[in-house]
Amino acid sequence: MYNIQTLNAISSKGLNRFPADHYAVSDNAAAADAMLLRSFKLHDYPFTDNLLAVGRAGSGTNNVPVQALSERGVVVFNAPGANANAVKELVIAGMLMGCRNIGPAMDFVRGLQGTDAEMSVAVEAGKKHFGGFELPGRTLGVIGLGAIGVKIANAARHLGMNVIGYDPTITIERAWQLDSDVEAAPNLDTLLAQSDFITFHVPLIESTRHLINADSLKNLKDGVVLLNFARNGILDDSAVLAGLESGKVYAYVCDFPSNALRTNPRVMTLPHLGASTREAEENCAIMVVDQVRDYLENGNICNSVNLPNVKLRRTGLARIALVNQNNPDMLGKISHILGQAGVNIAHMMNDSKGNMAYTLMDVDSVVNENTRVALAAIPGVLKVRLL
Numbered sequence: 464m465y466n467i468q469t470l471n472a473i474s475s476k477g478l479n480r481f482p483a484d485h486y487a488v489s490d491n492a493a494a495a496d497a498m499l500l501r502s503f504k505l506h507d508y509p510f511t512d513n514l515l516a517v518g519r520a521g522s523g524t525n526n527v528p529v530q531a532l533s534e535r536g537v538v539v540f541n542a543p544g545a546n547a548n549a550v551k552e553l554v555i556a557g558m559l560m561g562c563r564n565i566g567p568a569m570d571f572v573r574g575l576q577g578t579d580a581e582m583s584v585a586v587e588a589g590k591k592h593f594g595g596f597e598l599p600g601r602t603l604g605v606i607g608l609g610a611i612g613v614k615i616a617n618a619a620r621h622l623g624m625n626v627i628g629y630d631p632t633i634t635i636e637r638a639w640q641l642d643s644d645v646e647a648a649p650n651l652d653t654l655l656a657q658s659d660f661i662t663f664h665v666p667l668i669e670s671t672r673h674l675i676n677a678d679s680l681k682n683l684k685d686g687v688v689l690l691n692f693a694r695n696g697i698l699d700d701s702a703v704l705a706g707l708e709s710g711k712v713y714a715y716v717c718d719f720p721s722n723a724l725r726t727n728p729r730v731m732t733l734p735h736l737g738a739s740t741r742e743a744e745e746n747c748a749i750m751v752v753d754q755v756r757d758y759l760e761n762g763n764i765c766n767s768v769n770l771p772n773v774k775l776r777r778t779g780l781a782r783i784a785l786v787n788q789n790n791p792d793m794l795g796k797i798s799h800i801l802g803q804a805g806v807n808i809a810h811m812m813n814d815s816k817g818n819m820a821y822t823l824m825d826v827d828s829v830v831n832e833n834t835r836v837a838l839a840a841i842p843g844v845l846k847v848r849l850l
């Protein structure tokens with residue numbers, strides 16, 4: 464029986480894929496084998512030694528202490544692309560909210576009083592304050608061309624916009640998906656200087672913190688619309704507020720409210736709604752549950768942020784799954800112990816990601832607990848499971 468602990472509400476479409484006869488799923492599972500979460504802040508969580516996997520039903524993993532979990536040999540999964548369409552749709556809505564002043568205009572109407580006839584007079588007199596501009600012919604800058612950025616770049620082309628993108632580590636897969644007339648910016652400054660709308664789709668890491676700050680703000684066109692549906696911290700809010708004050712920034716649309724932003728009439732903030740559609744919640748839950756199940760039951764890894772993809776069709780009599788530090792001679796030490804125990808390796812896969820490595824082996828005889836303990840005692844080995 465596997466214990467699965469849910470730290471946020473995870474769609475039942477995903478959770479129902481855990482067979483009830485082999486999985487106990489609850490929000491307070493003691494000694495969980497795997498944890499599932501969305502934006503729950505997992506830093507400082509008191510993990511137990513038997514934790515094997517963490518599944519983030521979403522994209523960003525900055526709420527997960529990936530390094531600390533790696534040191535425990537815990538595999539961290541996410542659901543890349545599963546909520547990308549939901550974010551794309553909200554960003555397109557955000558662009559329109561920004562250039563058509565939808566937030567302030569709705570606030571204006573909410574504040575009207577009097578009869579319908581009086582209201583009609585006020586509406587016609589007041590609407591001149593909310594005139595906006597259109598998308599076709601304007602330039603959208605997309606920073607980060609991953610699952611979300613590529614979808615937005617392509618959608619904006621279909622809305623008649625010019626699109627310029629910046630992503631120094633774009634994958635070949637994403638580059639293939641990108642509309643061929645999306646222009647590649649040679650550097651961030653060029654994108655910032657040429658764009659009428661700028662949208663951010665990068666993870667929050669040290670190198671992406673405050674991409675918009677007091678300095679980079681000077682580089683922007685006057686009257687730019689900024690959109691942040693990535694993470695709080697990627698733009699320096701105080702610089703954005705100064706830009707709004709000076710007119711450099713026309714509107715700021717973002718998914719991460721703060722007290723400073725909330726009441727500014729030119730800021731439209733949403734309550735972190737990017738991935739909150741039925742479809743995205745189901746897609747993320749299904750993807751992450753399937754990945755966690757395949758890891759728990761078969762040792763296969765797909766879409767982990769800290770370990771490589773490793774998938775092996777079962778062939779031998781037993782299977783050994785081993786998470787270790789990516790040190791020299793680990794395989795030598797592992798096969799030496801198996802050889803001493805008289806265990807023949809039928810098939811194996813070994814791969815690494817950064818300073819972590821993973822070995823999945825199908826063997827021709829049953830492996831006993833003593834051999835598992837001997838493998839686990841190799842310095843640098845973090846987890847050993849017999850499956």
Ligand SMILES: NC(=O)c1ccc[n+]([C@@H]2O[C@H](COP(=O)([O-])OP(=O)(O)OC[C@H]3O[C@@H](n4cnc5c(N)ncnc54)[C@H](O)[C@@H]3O)[C@@H](O)[C@H]2O)c1
Pocket residue numbers: 521522523524543544546547550606607608609610611612629630631632633634637664665666667670671692693694718735736737738739
């Ligand atoms: N608002 C929401 O609800 C919501 C939903 C999903 C994702 N997100 C956020 O959006 C982020 C992106 O999501 P995704 O699914 O597209 O992730 P992704 O991993 O598919 O794409 C991220 C892209 O950013 C690029 N990148 C990294 N550093 C960069 C830099 N300095 N400059 C330019 N590009 C850089 C990477 O090469 C990658 O292509 C997530 O990390 C998450 O924080 C928010």
Ligand SMILES: O=C(O)[C@H](O)COP(=O)(O)O
Pocket residue numbers: 501502503520521522523524546735737738739
């Ligand atoms: O990184 C993500 O996937 C988003 O920020 C969504 O977060 P949520 O699952 O808490 O809505």
